[in-house]
Amino acid sequence: MSERTSSHLRRAVASRTRRITESAAFTATVFCLILGNAVLLGVETYTGAVDQWHDTLKAAEHVFLAAFTAEILLRAAACADRPGDFFRDPWNVFDLAVVGLAFMPFARENATVLRLLRLARVVRAARFLPQLRIVIVAVGKSLPGTASFVLVGALLLYVYAMIGWVFFAAEDPEHYGSLGRAALTLFLLITLDGLGDAVRAGLEISRWTILYFASFVLLGSFLLVNLLIGVVINSLQEAREMEAEGEAGPLHREGTPDTGHDLREQIAAARRALDTIEAELARAGPTGPRGEGPSVHSW
Numbered sequence: 001m002s003e004r005t006s007s008h009l010r011r012a013v014a015s016r017t018r019r020i021t022e023s024a025a026f027t028a029t030v031f032c033l034i035l036g037n038a039v040l041l042g043v044e045t046y047t048g049a050v051d052q053w054h055d056t057l058k059a060a061e062h063v064f065l066a067a068f069t070a071e072i073l074l075r076a077a078a079c080a081d082r083p084g085d086f087f088r089d090p091w092n093v094f095d096l097a098v099v100g101l102a103f104m105p106f107a108r109e110n111a112t113v114l115r116l117l118r119l120a121r122v123v124r125a126a127r128f129l130p131q132l133r134i135v136i137v138a139v140g141k142s143l144p145g146t147a148s149f150v151l152v153g154a155l156l157l158y159v160y161a162m163i164g165w166v167f168f169a170a171e172d173p174e175h176y177g178s179l180g181r182a183a184l185t186l187f188l189l190i191t192l193d194g195l196g197d198a199v200r201a202g203l204e205i206s207r208w209t210i211l212y213f214a215s216f217v218l219l220g221s222f223l224l225v226n227l228l229i230g231v232v233i234n235s236l237q238e239a240r241e242m243e244a245e246g247e248a249g250p251l252h253r254e255g256t257p258d259t260g261h262d263l264r265e266q267i268a269a270a271r272r273a274l275d276t277i278e279a280e281l282a283r284a285g286p287t288g289p290r291g292e293g294p295s296v297h298s299w
Contacts, residue, residue, distance in 0.1 A: 010081045011081045014080040017080070021078045033067050041115070041119060061118070072096055095127075102118075138239040142231050145235070146231060153220070156216075156224065157220075160182075161186055164186065167212070168205060169182075175198075185198070186220070189213070190225070195213070199213050
């Protein structure tokens with residue numbers, strides 16, 4: 001089979017399977033399979049149901065695995081003309097990993113690993129829910145900013161915990177008897193849980209403790225938490241923009257012309273035309289066809 005024929009065959013396979021994978025019926029079917037897989041996992045948590053329908057549940061699991069494998073194969077076939085595009089989509093890589101690992105011997109022999117892989121299939125539902133997909137992408141993009149937030153929060157807790165231990169350890173050892181106890185108490189205060197009791201207990205020690213609690217709540221509960229909210233909102237906006245760009249300019253759309261292929265076809269046609277002209281000129285000879293005037297080569 002020539003390279004040209006093979007390329008044409010790949011484009012034909014990709015075009016047909018792409019129509020299937022991009023159809024609403026295919027999306028709805030896969031989404032229903034994911035929901036069915038989630039229901040099956042839930043049923044298996046009931047010992048009585050497992051004892052009574054063990055063989056049926058096992059067969060259902062094999063059916064789901066076969067269906068998800070067929071889905072991955074169809075998505076891969078939809079990228080037959082551009083195989084690299086399949087791996088550029090993070091969801092395709094995730095789906096391939098979740099389904100492919102289920103066939104590995106270590107997963108088949110370990111019930112816990114197998115259940116975790118089956119549980120990961122439920123996460124694939126986010127692929128078909130745009131809003132949920134945006135949230136997941138936003139969470140991933142907010143991780144660098146969240147790491148900075150954690151470092152600042154840890155520094156704030158350490159400083160205030162040390163101050164609390166210095167001033168309150170003797171009077172309130174239950175909450176400030178050590179650095180760990182003080183940090184735990186202050187961490188709960190960030191959520192404003194038990195703030196009233198903490199302030200009243202501090203006022204019994206000294207009226208100046210109100211400055212300690214007020215400054216910590218201002219920095220921890222308001223400034224720090226609002227900083228985290230800002231990071232998440234910024235990541236959410238970036239995720240929305242990425243989703244909009246993905247919808248506006250997908251890699252594959254039915255009917256979208258292949259610019260590179262069209263250009264190669266035009267170059268090949270031009271070469272064939274030049275070969276034909278050269279052959280005609282060679283047959284015509286130096287005096288031109290039928291002896292009428294000079295040929296092109298004499299110009």
